[in-house]
Amino acid sequence: MKLQGPSHPSVLMNAISFGSFNRQFRPVRTAFDWLSSDEAEVDMFIADPYCGFLCSAEFFQGLFGILRDIHHPDHVSQIPKDKSVYIFSGDHDPVGLSGAGVKRLVQLYEQLSIKDLEMKLYPGGRHEMLNEVNRDEVTRNVIDWLERHIS
Numbered sequence: 020m021k022l023q024g025p026s027h028p029s030v031l032m033n034a035i036s037f038g039s040f041n042r043q044f045r046p047v048r049t050a051f052d053w054l055s056s057d058e059a060e061v062d063m064f065i066a067d068p069y070c071g072f073l074c075s076a077e078f079f080q081g082l083f084g085i086l087r088d089i090h091h092p093d094h095v096s097q098i099p100k101d102k103s104v105y106i107f108s109g110d111h112d113p114v115g116l117s118g119a120g121v122k123r124l125v126q127l128y129e130q131l132s133i134k135d136l137e138m139k140l141y142p143g144g145r146h147e148m149l150n151e152v153n154r155d156e157v158t159r160n161v162i163d164w165l166e167r168h169i170s
Contacts, residue, residue, distance in 0.1 A: 025077035032079040040113040040146075053113050053145055060150040095131070103135040104128060105164045109144020109151065137164065 020027075040053035051061050051071060064070045074082075088094060106125060110118040118140045125138045139160060141148060148157045 020076040020080060023076065025080075026075050028073035029076040029079055030073060032076065033073050036079065036082075043111065043113065043117070055145050055147045055150045055152075056143065057150060057152045057154075060147065095127070098128070098131055098133070100132050101134055103168045104133055105137050105139075105161070105168075107139040107141070107148060107157065107160065109146065109148055110140045110142055111144060112146045112148075114146055135168070 041047050041050060044052050048058065049061055049065060051064055054064060055061055106121060108115045108118065108121045112118075112121075115121040116123075121138065121140060125136065128136050141151070141153065141157065144151050144153070144157075148154070151157060
């Protein structure tokens with residue numbers, strides 16, 4: 020930001036943040052294959068002018084600030100224990116560390132004594148589970164969970 024200003028698209032931070040996300044997928048067709056195994060969804064993402072752009076240096080500053088803050092013990096301790104939580108992810112989602120990060124989050128919530136906590140990892144699923152090839156299953160599971168928790 021000091022060199023090129025806050026609104027400058029940051030190629031370096033983009034590479035550091037998102038550059039390795041495709042690494043586990045071979046062969047890769049696009050830079051965004053990590054999003055979904057559904058090629059049509061990836062193609063729609065690429066074609067959308069509001070998606071896939073380089074974020075600004077200021078965006079990354081804000082993102083990393085938020086990530087730092089939400090993991091601070093003072094904030095974590097404020098999570099309501101009586102709220103129902105449903106966490107779902109693909110076990111190939113690089114953002115969720117292929118399930119390892121999701122499991123760590125669940126362990127944290129268990130340590131906090133969240134009373135109603137449920138997790139579902141979808142085999143082979145990538146980052147956008149609602150845009151995956153098994154989106155109907157994922158959507159049905161979310162709706163089922165919601166119906167069980169809405170009185």
